[in-house]
Amino acid sequence: MKKPSASPPPSKKESPRDPQPGGGFAKIYNVIVGTAGHIDHGKTTLVEKLTGINPDRLPEEKERGMTIDLGFSRYQLQSGQKIGIIDVPGHERFVKNMVAGATGIDLVLLVVAADDGVMPQTREHLEIMKLLGIQHGIIVVTKIDMVSPELRELATEDILAAVKGTFLEKAPLVPVSSVTGEGLDRLKAVLQQEVLLVKTRSTTGVFRMPVQRVFSSKGFGTVLTGVPMSGKAVVGDTLEVLPLGKKGRVRGVQAYQSAAEMAQAGQSSAINLTDLDYKEVHRGMVLAAPGYFQSSTLVEARFSYLPSIERPLRHLREIRFHCGTAEILGRIYLLEGKELRPGQSTFVQLRLQEPVVAAPGDRFVLRLHSPMVTIGGGEVIDLSRFRLKQGKAHIIEKLESKAEAVRSPKQLLLHAVQDRGYEAVLELEAARDSGLPAAEAQKVLQELIEEGAILTASRSGLYFSSIRFEEAKAKAREVAVSFFQKKPKRLLMEKVALRQAVPSHEVFFQDLLAALEKEGRLKTVRGEYLQWTFHAPQLTDREKGFREQVLKAIREQAFSPPRVEEVAAQLGVDSRTAGTVGELLLEEGELVKASEEAVFHREAIEEARRRLREHLEKAGTMTASEAKNLLGSSRKYIIPLLEMLDQEGFTIRRGDVRELRKN
Numbered sequence: 001m002k003k004p005s006a007s008p009p010p011s012k013k014e015s016p017r018d019p020q021p022g023g024g025f026a027k028i029y030n031v032i033v034g035t036a037g038h039i040d041h042g043k044t045t046l047v048e049k050l051t052g053i054n055p056d057r058l059p060e061e062k063e064r065g066m067t068i069d070l071g072f073s074r075y076q077l078q079s080g081q082k083i084g085i086i087d088v089p090g091h092e093r094f095v096k097n098m099v100a101g102a103t104g105i106d107l108v109l110l111v112v113a114a115d116d117g118v119m120p121q122t123r124e125h126l127e128i129m130k131l132l133g134i135q136h137g138i139i140v141v142t143k144i145d146m147v148s149p150e151l152r153e154l155a156t157e158d159i160l161a162a163v164k165g166t167f168l169e170k171a172p173l174v175p176v177s178s179v180t181g182e183g184l185d186r187l188k189a190v191l192q193q194e195v196l197l198v199k200t201r202s203t204t205g206v207f208r209m210p211v212q213r214v215f216s217s218k219g220f221g222t223v224l225t226g227v228p229m230s231g232k233a234v235v236g237d238t239l240e241v242l243p244l245g246k247k248g249r250v251r252g253v254q255a256y257q258s259a260a261e262m263a264q265a266g267q268s269s270a271i272n273l274t275d276l277d278y279k280e281v282h283r284g285m286v287l288a289a290p291g292y293f294q295s296s297t298l299v300e301a302r303f304s305y306l307p308s309i310e311r312p313l314r315h316l317r318e319i320r321f322h323c324g325t326a327e328i329l330g331r332i333y334l335l336e337g338k339e340l341r342p343g344q345s346t347f348v349q350l351r352l353q354e355p356v357v358a359a360p361g362d363r364f365v366l367r368l369h370s371p372m373v374t375i376g377g378g379e380v381i382d383l384s385r386f387r388l389k390q391g392k393a394h395i396i397e398k399l400e401s402k403a404e405a406v407r408s409p410k411q412l413l414l415h416a417v418q419d420r421g422y423e424a425v426l427e428l429e430a431a432r433d434s435g436l437p438a439a440e441a442q443k444v445l446q447e448l449i450e451e452g453a454i455l456t457a458s459r460s461g462l463y464f465s466s467i468r469f470e471e472a473k474a475k476a477r478e479v480a481v482s483f484f485q486k487k488p489k490r491l492l493m494e495k496v497a498l499r500q501a502v503p504s505h506e507v508f509f510q511d512l513l514a515a516l517e518k519e520g521r522l523k524t525v526r527g528e529y530l531q532w533t534f535h536a537p538q539l540t541d542r543e544k545g546f547r548e549q550v551l552k553a554i555r556e557q558a559f560s561p562p563r564v565e566e567v568a569a570q571l572g573v574d575s576r577t578a579g580t581v582g583e584l585l586l587e588e589g590e591l592v593k594a595s596e597e598a599v600f601h602r603e604a605i606e607e608a609r610r611r612l613r614e615h616l617e618k619a620g621t622m623t624a625s626e627a628k629n630l631l632g633s634s635r636k637y638i639i640p641l642l643e644m645l646d647q648e649g650f651t652i653r654r655g656d657v658r659e660l661r662k663n
Contacts, residue, residue, distance in 0.1 A: 029081040030200040030266030034105030038119035042142035043111045045178045074256035078192045084268035100325040104227030108137040114147045117158040131377030132363045145177040201265035207231030208288040210324030214281040222278035225270045232264035243295035243355040248273030284326035286357040292432045295355035298384035305376045307343035318369035328352045347399045361406045422504030424462035488538040491587040492529035558604040559633035595640035616660040
């Protein structure tokens with residue numbers, strides 16, 4: 001066989017169940033039709049009659065005459081356009097495979113045999129379709145050649161009763177016989193009509209395709225198949241398999257096993273990837289544009305418990321989580337109570353045993369771990385970073401807000417930035433967290449900046465939420481109030497104390513301080529301290545008096561000052577008061593600490609600088625002895641003073657002498 005240049009051929013191990021060559025077909029219409037219904041109701045035979053392709057590919061399926069896994073066919077509408085059809089298994093043991101295929105379906109053919117009527121898997125499949133948000137469908141009554149008109153009518157009544165109140169309540173109902181061909185032409189006409197009513201999936205979003213199958217094709221390597229949920233991928237693109245975290249380049253693309261320019265949303269596609277071992281990939285993983293989608297074992301969701309279930313759902317019940325093509329075991333964590341009654345809805349956190357790749361708005365189905373029955377489903381709100389606590393009003397309020405934002409790109413991006421808390425976010429991170437293409441995220445981001453919902457950081461390329469920024473301002477003041485309530489005699493607060501109490505990105509924190517200073521709420525002192533305008537030290541009259549006495553004593557003995565503790569001992573003041581006043585004078589800047597033994601009055605430091613500068617400008621250099629004589633002090637005070645002046649950049653030491661630092 002001649003090697004095609006742009007797309008992989010089917011593996012020799014694959015049978016016609018895979019998408020087949022569609023030579024001569026017209027343009028693909030981006031809609032996927034899927035079957036649903038009880039086992040042995042004729043789903044696979046119906047697909048074969050419509051498409052000419054038997055979607056069963058596994059030897060076991062052919063031997064047993066029972067569909068076990070997903071089957072794929074292409075179908076040409078009467079308009080000449082082609083669509084994909086997914087055939088799902090009907091046996092209760094293979095519902096997980098059915099759900100994996102159903103997540104890609106836009107329109108369902110609910111197949112019910114006239115001789116059986118509505119059966120258990122008919123109802124379960126119908127519930128699954130409702131939970132997945134499918135809104136279009138056709139009811140197909142099969143095997144009409146096997147029953148009398150009376151039984152056909154009874155079966156029809158049974159079906160209409162079963163679909164009452166569902167999205168299929170007003171759906172077309174078409175009786176057919178795959179044996180005689182009766183009704184098939186009408187089904188094709190109805191299918192043409194209904195397919196064109198379906199809104200096609202967007203190809204402008206970020207590419208994401210849940211993996212349905214993976215195999216190795218000789219001469220081509222790894223091939224992944226599935227139905228992209230959004231976006232498109234072309235030859236040459238680099239895609240990432242999640243949560244595996246490995247990337248590959250698109251070598252070729254097929255749609256229904258015909259070479260295609262791209263894989264896009266709403267088309268059953270096969271993508272040939274280089275640099276990827278097919279043995280590492282399996283159903284349940286996701287092929288996506290790199291850098292956008294995340295995986296987590298914690299999923300925030302709105303869950304609806306089926307009214308048909310007889311017992312309440314208990315908190316922390318073991319479940320099977322079906323989303324995309326993934327099936328993962330876990331537990332359901334009810335956030336609003338200890339149990340949920342049939343027919344009720346609630347916010348939940350799904351705690352899974354393995355990471356799942358999901359995005360806001362994805363539909364999911366939950367089944368019990370044992371017995372394996374469908375109990376409900378809903379919509380993913382977000383992936384969690386942390387375990388959420390039960391019964392917290394602020395958590396429920398946040399989830400309600402995020403749930404409302406799911407269908408609004410602007411609100412999604414805003415929530416993505418807000419969820420980062422006190423972080424500064426890059427534009428690419430905002431795009432990734434909201435699942436928006438970079439160009440769209442950039443546009444939405446600018447709109448939010450103009451509206452004031454998002455702020456531009458002082459460092460270019462970084463952004464943060466204005467709500468979180470205002471929260472941080474309020475939080476900072478609360479921390480300061482608490483600090484000074486505990487230490488009312490302090491003037492300053494260590495900057496690091498605020499940083500620890502309001503953990504944040506460095507740029508966020510610096511911008512926060514700058515904003516508070518601009519608003520006149522605080523000022524930074526000596527780079528390490530914060531002075532808040534709302535606070536003044538609360539000294540007693542005794543402490544105020546001692547403060548003045550300390551200042552006088554230290555000022556008078558300018559370059560040989562006594563220690564605060566020495567002044568306190570002379571005046572009979574207790575050590576606690578001495579410590580309080582001494583610390584306050586240092587914070588005020590009235591006293592300057594050169595060492596533990598040498599604490600000078602600020603005026604003495606200024607005078608020392610003046611005298612030393614005058615000497616150095618004339619002599620050029622100065623020894624410690626010359627400084628001692630110049631200031632009339634001893635080495636006990638002069639050496640710490642000179643070292644402090646070196647450290648602050650007033651002088652520079654060269655061996656045994658010092659010079660005036662020119663700059």
